[in-house]
C-alpha cells in the first residue's frame with residue numbers, strides 16, 4: 001500500500017515553505033516590536049482543558065477533537081485551539097504573580113476533525129496573541145490594532161472586513177437567552193437539527209446559523225447586541241470610539257457570537273471581502289482563567305488562520321519574496337573546500353544567500369544546477385584557480401565572467417548588481 005499523508009494534512013516545502021515563513025516573519029516582527037513574549041504549549045493537553053475551556057456544547061468539543069487515550073489510560077486531545085492551552089499554562093506556571101498585563105504570542109499547528117474544503121483543514125497553522133490582566137476596553141482595541149497591523153503589513157487590510165460585536169457579560173447573557181428562547185419557542189420545530197440542539201445546549205450559536213430557513217427566523221429575533229446591560233453597552237461604545245479615533249474600519253455585525261464558549265463582551269472576526277472565509281477571530285474571555293482553576297483574570301486575544309491568509313496572499317499576489325540566491329560556489333578541487341566554506345560562512349553572516357556544491361559533480365552539471373536554483377552569480381574555483389589563488393565570477397543573468405583574486409572583498413565587489 002502506498003503510504004500517503006492523512007486526509008486534511010499537507011506537506012509544506014519548497015516555495016510554499018518560503019511563503020509560510022514570509023507570513024510568520026511578518027507576525028513575529030509585529031509581536032516582537034510590540035513587546036509580546038512567545039509561549040509554546042504542548043501539542044496535546046488533557047482533554048479536560050478543552051471540555052471546560054472551550055465548552056462541552058461547542059462544535060469543537062462535540063465533533064472536532066482528536067481525542068485518544070495514552071498507554072496509561074489518560075484522555076488526551078491534540079490542541080484544537082490555543083487559548084485554553086495558554087490559560088492552562090498561565091495558571092500552572094503562576095503567571096498571575098507576575099507584573100501584568102502579560103502579553104503573549106504563539107505560532108503553531110492545531111487539529112480539528114472537520115469536513116474538508118478550501119481553507120478548512122484538519123491540521124492547520126495559526127498565529128495568535130493573548131493579553132492577560134487588563135479589565136479595560138483599551139486592551140480589546142489594542143488587540144484589534146495588532147491584528148490590523150499584521151494584516152496591513154501583509155498587504156491584506158483592504159481585502160478584509162473587520163466585524164465586531166458585543167455578547168455582554170454572563171449576567172446580561174443569561175437574561176438575553178431567556179428572551180431569545182421565548183422568541184424562538186414557536187419556531188424551533190421548523191429550524192435545522194443543529195439549531196434544535198443548540199436551543200438546548202448552546203442557544204447563542206443559533207444567531208450565526210448559516211441555514212437559510214434559520215436565518216429568516218433570526219432576522220426578526222431580538223439580538224444580544226441590543227440587549228446587554230448598561231456597563232457592557234458603555235464598554236462597547238468605548239471600543240468603537242477608540243477604533244474610530246484610530247481610523248480602523250469595522251462594521252458591527254450582530255450575528256458574530258464566535259464558536260467557543262469562553263467569550264464575553266467584545267468579539268471580532270476578520271472576514272475576506274471576496275472569498276467567503278474568516279481569516280481570524282477573537283475577543284474577550286474574562287472568566288476563562290477562573291473556569292480552568294485560576295484566580296479571576298481578565299483576558300483578550302485573537303487567533304489568525306495562517307493557511308487561510310496564504311490563500312488570500314496567493315489570490316492577490318502579495319508575496320514579496322526574492323526566490324533567487326546570490327552566489328553559488330562551484331568548487332572543483334577538494335583542497336580548497338575549507339577556505340570556501342569559511343567564505344560562505346562570512347557571506348551568510350553578511351546576509352547574502354549563498355550555496356555551494358557538496359558533491360563531486362562536473363563544472364557543467366554544477367552550472368546547470370546553479371541555473372535551476374536561480375543563482376544570480378556563480379563563483380568557480382578549479383585547479384588553476386587554486387594554484388593562482390583566484391576564482392571566476394560568472395554573472396548568470398548576462399553570461400559575462402571575470403577572474404579575480406580569491407578574497408571576501410573581491411567576491412562582494414564582483415556580485416554587486
Ligand code: HAM
Nearest residue numbers: 081083119120121124278279280281282301302303305
Ligand atoms: P477560531 O475562530 O476558532 O478562534 O480560529 C481562529 C482562526 O483559525 C479562524 O478564523 C480560521 O482562520 C482558522 N481556522 C479555524 N479552523 C480552521 C481549519 N479547520 N482550517 C484552517 N484554518 C482554520 C480560536 O481558535 C480562538 N482561540 C481565537 C482566540 C484567541 N480568541 C481569543 N484568543
